[in-house]
Amino acid sequence: MKLAIAIAVSILVGGAGPKMDADTTEWWRTTSELSNDAMEGRDTGSAAYLRAAKLVAARLEAAGVKPAGENGGWFQTVPMHEIAITKATIRAGARPLVFLHDLTISPNAATPARVDAPLYYGGYCAPGALRNARGAIVVCHGTHREGLPSGAEREKAVRAAGAVGILTIADPGFAVEPPRWPYAYARTVTHADAKPDRDPFLRMTLNAGSLGKLLTTVSKKGNVLIRDGASGKPLPSFSLRERFRASFTIRQRDIASPNVVGILPGSDPKLAGQAILLGAHLDGYGYGEPVNGDRLYNGTLDDAAYVALLIRLAERRHGKPFQRPVIFAAWTGEEKGLLGSRWFVAHPTMPLSRIAGVINLDQLRPIFPLKLLTVHGLDDSSLGEDARAVANGLGIAVQNDPEPERNLLRRTDHWPFMQAGIPAVNFVFGYRPGTKSEQIYRHWYRTGYHKPQDDLKQPMDFKAAADFNRFFYKLVERVADDPQPPAWKPTSPLRPR
Template sequence: MNPAVRRFAPMCLLALAAARPLPSDPDTRAWWATTAALSDDAMEGRDTGSAGYERAARLVAERFARAGLKPAGDERGYLQRVPMEELRVVRASVSVGGRPLRFLHDIMMNPAPGAPDTLNGALAYRGYCAADALGDVRGKIVICHGTHRPGLPSEVERVATVEAAGAAGLLTIADPGFTVEPPRWPFAYARAVWIAGKPPKSSGPVRFTLNADALAAVIAGSGRDAGRLIAAGAAGQPLPAFDPPKPFHATFRLAQRTISSPNVLGILPGTDPSLAAQTIVLSAHLDGYGPGEPVAGDALYNGTLDDAAYVALLIRVAEQRAGKGFRRPVLFAAFTGEEKGLLGARWFVDHPTVPKPRIAADINLDQLRPIFPLKLLTVHALDDTTLGDDARAVAAAMGVEVQRDPEPERNLLRRADQWPFMQAGIPATAFVFGYRPGSESERIYRQWYRTGYHKPQDDLAQLIDWQAASDFNRFFTTLVTRVADQPASPVWKPASPLRPQTAR
């Protein structure tokens, strides 16, 4: 990373932040001050396993202690260490017919244990990569359009089909037609992290993600129009099968190391002995991306809204209680490794510091963007547990409507830290700011996903709707009080398709 860029970007950020009015109410100001501390450049983006993450974890532990939470980590401390392995692409060279592709901008490799350091072969474009479209692709690098459309092969199906056919590599075109969550280029880095002892599958084709803008270079000389192929694939129209004439060549240098990164856990004991076995978990993820590929001259991915702001909200709720318990115990959890596959939450669920049968629910904070008015709230698993009823009641009292997830193709329910709890049979929920189709709120939301999501521009200088932030924080605080104090514990609803057979 260019040191001049690193110096310049924080100066711009501070100047922009200083020029913007701060929230007027004390609670929102206190929340934002903690957000600023967690997403400051000194935390270096809080990448899993980094020194910056460790600094952020110590800050959260100190604030939990000052707020009156009791240690709930390992060995009577606030930290719960999660052992991990990391595999990183240190250097890459990729070309087609001698024409280079820019790594992280045109193409990205998904590193996996046992991956070769060189891959050479003929290319085969096979549309959506349905089994009947592949033909003989043994030893070839297969190009597939990465559609999300129902009725066409999913990612899992594409990988399985190409592997079964004996292909050496898979280039998945990131679909620009998936406008609900557009492809993000450049990638910050090419890196895989997993819980120690549970490595990802190492066999099968080497997997790449291809920028749609680079397809023309990949199929040059085939006589095919890349723009038309991309447009047809984005629309779900029929696609051809053909073999581009120029060979694919890639070399990599991979580095693997053992790392660890802590969850930060603090508990507020309950006041009602009859409810002591019904702990409510409040969670958010502390990790971000850290230093990565520069975007608009900024190479530090601060992760202000994803998810420093909502670890800050956990701290703020604890501070407001000042050691005064709810009827039920409440465990405050800042998880690590969410961006690498929900690793901290998975580790906690598998190694709970509160006996798992004594965990009644998880309310998770992620995917929240207070950048337009809070009039509509998406509630994950709205109809699956009684937490949905609680959220509906609290929102109604505030004049906020709730809705089910209007974009299930994004799979957001399974992409955040509530999911490991639900897999373990524990009722859980999470939230997304909603919008009406065609509204100004939708325009702002879509723009953020193009320019802010998992980018350095998710920092303290971005525009925030302070009233929306305040409204959600109030919603969350009220919901926590209701769930932690009401007579009945959260439960699954019998008709829920997500309800595990072992659910309590």
């Protein structure tokens, strides 16, 4: 394995573009160890994930970090329960639908093994459009446009109409984060102690390109409805002659997966109760539905590269403390719903009162030059001001999230800490509209995000990676050595009340 990693790093370093400096080379070497094919995508609860977790713990220990998990060890076990659809046969009338390509489902403890129900097209699924939907599965256009029903409003209206389920069309008009097909798999993972969801209401998602398979007896073709729905034009509602029939093979099992938690004690005893937590998620998707013949979702940039950056920071310190304690956390279960970080916040291995701030690393894509950095939490706490000062000193501009409709602030592991009242920041590579960087960004979200193509062979901008890594090192040093702890701004709507 080490030879394969060395060859991969050698090829990437010697390829087109500027060569990596020594620090970036070591960072990429660790990224390669965590996301090569032998790590099997580090799926939550898998043996491969545990191998990756042990590697992270060993590397942090070698760098002088101390264990801070359960019982004086490196790990914090997160018990989980998984419900998965392992096989599905689905038809709309006489037409077969391909599971994970035409549609997917979010299963729960009450998902039936067999479904046989009429179909009803409800447009945007406003309440007045669903008069004849009782007992049906309702097809709704999943628009994100302001002034039209939200996802919660659509489901409320469909339930109120007496329908048995909702089939939401993944909106191709949502250009900031286009739908991704196929889905890797259909699984729901929860904490093991969560109350089982026994609601039989069906929640499914439909590929917009597959709507025509449901409309064989309708004069208005599916592509017209998709075009009108994507642009926010008025949509009709009507019953379909076709029935929706499906059989599902459902597997339930208990699984467990560990967070990796370590601490570098601080040098100033007066700041011992003001630790800075550095986090990134170790889990990926693992094996899933093939894309272009590849079924291994390596998760190189999401998020192996930034667990590797935590390791690299520890290695650069060689056990030398900052003034404050610094916690290193590699989370499990992020891709299944922030399960590792939520578990830690609910069952901390150290008092949350001793954690003064969180710097999270996720959603980072060094695939174009780093001239602009989106900072989640930029205006919410002093951490945003620290990020601004460090970035500006490196010639990098900062901005608030220009795409709040994606809700990225709440989609990664800093969010449970913010909910618990702890200031936090997270970062995304930014771009100026209409630039080549935007084209690269959009293309990656279509072809790389949560796909097997997020691997070690994808195009990288290693200078941009080095620029961000340098920003991260300086930010951690500034925050961990500041005499004052991170503090919420009084104007932040997220601050504790």
